[in-house]
Amino acid sequence: MPQLNGGGGDDLGANDEMISFKDEGxxxxxxxxxxxxxxxxxxxxxxxxxxxxxxxxxxxxxxxxxxxxxxxxxxxxxxxxxxxxxxxxxxxxxxxxxxxxxxxxxxxxxxxxxxxxxxxxxxxxxxxxxxxxxxxxxxxxxxxxxxxxxxxxxxxxxxxxxxxxxxxxxxxxxxxxxxxxxxxxxxxxxxxxxxxxxxxxxxxxxxxxxxxxxxxxxxxxxxxxxxxxxxxxxxxxxxxxxxxxxxxxxxxxxxxxxxxxxxxxxxxxxxxxxxxxxxxxxxxxxxxxxxxxxxxxxxxxxxxxxxxxxxxxxIVTPTVKQESSQSDMGSLHSSKHQDSKKEEEKKKPHIxxxxxxxxxxxxxxxxxxxxxxxxxxxxxxxxxxxxxxxxxxxxxxxxxxxxxxxxxxxxxxxxxxxxxxxNYVGAYGKKKKRKREKQQGEANDLSAPKKCRARFGLDQQNNWCGPCSL
DNA sequence: CCTCCTTTGAAGGAT
DNA sequence: ATCCTTCAAAGGAGG
Structure with missing residues (x-):
């Protein structure tokens, strides 16, 4: 777009305009x-x-x-x-x-x-x-x-x-x-x-x-x-x-x-x-x-x-999902665990x-x-x-x-x-995992360990997913 | 309660 | 360069 910052800020590196369609016929x-x-x-x-x-x-x-x-x-x-x-x-x-x-x-x-x-x-x-x-x-x-x-x-x-x-x-x-x-x-x-x-x-x-x-x-x-x-x-x-x-x-x-x-x-x-x-x-x-x-x-x-x-x-604080339930209920049942957890999450707001x-x-x-x-x-x-x-x-x-x-x-x-x-959830976040596994086929069990190892290295095995850690 | 489903596109890491 | 994966929204469905 015309430079918002008055300079050549236009290029975000994404040639997103008019991306070719998938061939859906x-x-x-x-x-x-x-x-x-x-x-x-x-x-x-x-x-x-x-x-x-x-x-x-x-x-x-x-x-x-x-x-x-x-x-x-x-x-x-x-x-x-x-x-x-x-x-x-x-x-x-x-x-x-x-x-x-x-x-x-x-x-x-x-x-x-x-x-x-x-x-x-x-x-x-x-x-x-x-x-x-x-x-x-x-x-x-x-x-x-x-x-x-x-x-x-x-x-x-x-x-x-x-x-x-x-x-x-x-x-x-x-x-x-x-x-x-x-x-x-x-x-x-x-x-x-x-x-x-x-x-x-x-x-x-x-x-x-x-x-x-x-x-x-x-x-x-x-x-x-x-x-x-x-x-x-x-x-x-x-x-x-x-x-x-x-x-x-x-x-x-x-x-x-x-x-x-x-x-x-x-x-x-x-x-x-x-x-x-x-x-x-x-x-x-x-x-x-x-x-x-x-x-x-x-x-x-x-x-x-x-x-x-x-x-x-x-920016969405991690309390997003509890906004209706926890904000109401939270006052009644605010455990220290939750508080500490909240505060911990507050530290890095979810953008x-x-x-x-x-x-x-x-x-x-x-x-x-x-x-x-x-x-x-x-x-x-x-x-x-x-x-x-x-x-x-x-x-x-x-x-x-x-x-x-x-x-x-x-x-x-x-x-x-x-x-x-x-925003990625850990090494192998819970989200979308199953679907990807489906899409990617059966080789996942074999590939996952390899990927974790490749991704985090041996020195960060704590970040490995469960199967990889075995 | 949490995750999945389903779509397209962007982004980043891996190969 | 290409491929793979995740996430962004949404809300019902299902475990």
């Missing part, structure tokens, strides 16, 4: 435009997801055209080149150096990325760009702020308008309740909805008080013919696929508000979960809020949100991996699929989503790839030293 990928969740579900159910690559009344040549079989170098290079071009464009100057720090819409040039159908910035976007902002520039320079701005490019505008409209100047000392009270409605003006809202995507559940029941489905996706759950008229449940389209905006304060929806990077601190941090935190008042809501080790330094120590939704493109896509679409097919089982849902993912057009996928790349970039800025390896 092009025919299958040509899921017709009338494909529906029901059919997907039927496929899943009938064949237990036996990906029979039988050509399905595909026909949709346009679809096939949109998605050239080997999604690879050609498009990838083009994409990257175009991205770079975008960064070099005059309006890409928004991202040159600190100057753009005052703009919350730091991602705008990406909107003009070649991924978008017409490659132009929507009038809405331009309008938004020109909105004067009441930003706290000092804060904006931090990766955290960039992150916030990326996630909630409009928030400051909204905050500004809030201040003007509601006299929120007294936010100098806002209480969390205060912040929370300024929930959704005030930020949902259609004209404020920026095309960049895809960056904030994720599902409505983050933002709506509750997902409407499937039976309330009102409209139908013109593209897929799949009924959609109803949504506020000023909020599109989808990414804006065309310039000027209105994107969905989960509540910008969502991460400040306990929600039912699962955030992308939930910070769970005493039941406090949220999606990515939002730009609301730009001001100093936020830091006081953070101080009140986060444990000290997660609260950024006052008035200087430094790269390190910045609260990030990717989650940034979501990849598909994960972001799933995050956004899952609710829809669930609503459409009344299927709850995630495994089946994910199969459907996987198919739909492949059925997406280049441009549509590109948005997610781009979003994912930004995720990684910000994640990297926020946690320079973090490695995906940090």
């Amino acid at each position: 092009e025919q299958e990928e040509k899921i017709s435009e009338i494909s529906s969740a029901e059919r997907d579900l039927a496929d899943v159910k009938s064949s237990l997801v036996n990906e029979s690559e039988t050509p399905q009344n595909s026909s949709s040549d346009s679809e096939a055209e949109r998605r050239p079989p080997p999604r690879s170098e050609s498009f990838r290079d083009k994409s990257r080149d175009s991205l770079e071009d975008a960064a070099k464009r005059p309006d890409g100057g928004l991202f040159k150096g600190p100057a753009y720090g005052g703009y919350p819409f730091i991602m705008i040039p990406d909107l003009t990325s070649p991924y978008l159908p017409n490659g132009s910035l929507s009038p809405t976007a331009r309008t938004c760009v020109n909105v004067p902002l009441d930003l706290h520039l000092a804060s904006c320079c931090s990766p955290f702020m960039q992150y916030l701005q990326m996630k909630w490019p409009l928030l400051d505008v909204q905050a500004g308008s809030l201040q003007s409209r509601q006299g929120l100047k007294d936010t100098r000392s806002p209480s969390p309740a205060h912040i929370v009270s300024n929930k959704v409605p005030v930020v949902q003006h259609p004209h404020h909805v920026h095309p960049l809202t895809p960056l904030i995507t994720y599902s409505n559940e983050h933002f709506t008080p509750g997902n409407p029941p499937p039976h309330l489905q009102a409209d139908v996706d013109p593209k897929t013919g799949i009924p959609r759950p109803p949504h506020p008229p000023d909020i599109s449940p989808y990414y804006p696929l065309s310039p000027g389209a209105v994107g969905q905006i989960p509540h910008p304060l969502g991460w400040l508000v306990p929600q039912q929806g699962q955030p992308v990077y939930p910070i769970t601190t005493g039941g406090f979960r949220h999606p990515y941090p939002t730009a609301l935190t730009v001001n100093a008042s936020m830091s006081s809020f953070l101080s009140s809501r986060f444990p000290p080790h997660m609260v950024p330094p006052h008035h200087s949100l430094h790269t390190t120590g910045i609260p990030h939704p990717a 989650k991996k940034p979501l990849n493109a598909f994960m972001l896509y799933m995050k956004e679409m899952r609710a829809k699929v669930v609503a459409e097919c009344t299927l709850k089982e995630s495994a089946a849902i994910n199969q459907i989503l996987g198919r739909r993912w492949h059925a997406l057009s280049r441009e549509e996928q590109a948005k997610y790839y781009e979003l994912a790349r930004k995720e990684r970039q910000l994640h990297m800025q926020l946690y320079p030293g973090w490695s995906a390896r940090d």
